Amino acid sequence: MMEREKRVSWKKNQMGIVHFLLRRECMHLLLLRSLVWLLCFWVSMMGKLSTST
Secondary structure, three states: OHHHHHHHHHHHHHHHHHHHHHHHHHHHHHHHHHHHHHHHHHHHHHHHHHHHO
């Protein structure tokens, strides 16, 4: 009985870790995307400034 409980809890922990890692990866992707967007925005702004002068 106890062994089965241990195995189930271990499986749950594994799933939790996988979910946590996936969530972290998603956060990293979102951060990267926003950073890239900001960079593109900044570059376009600089281009406009350089052409306007």
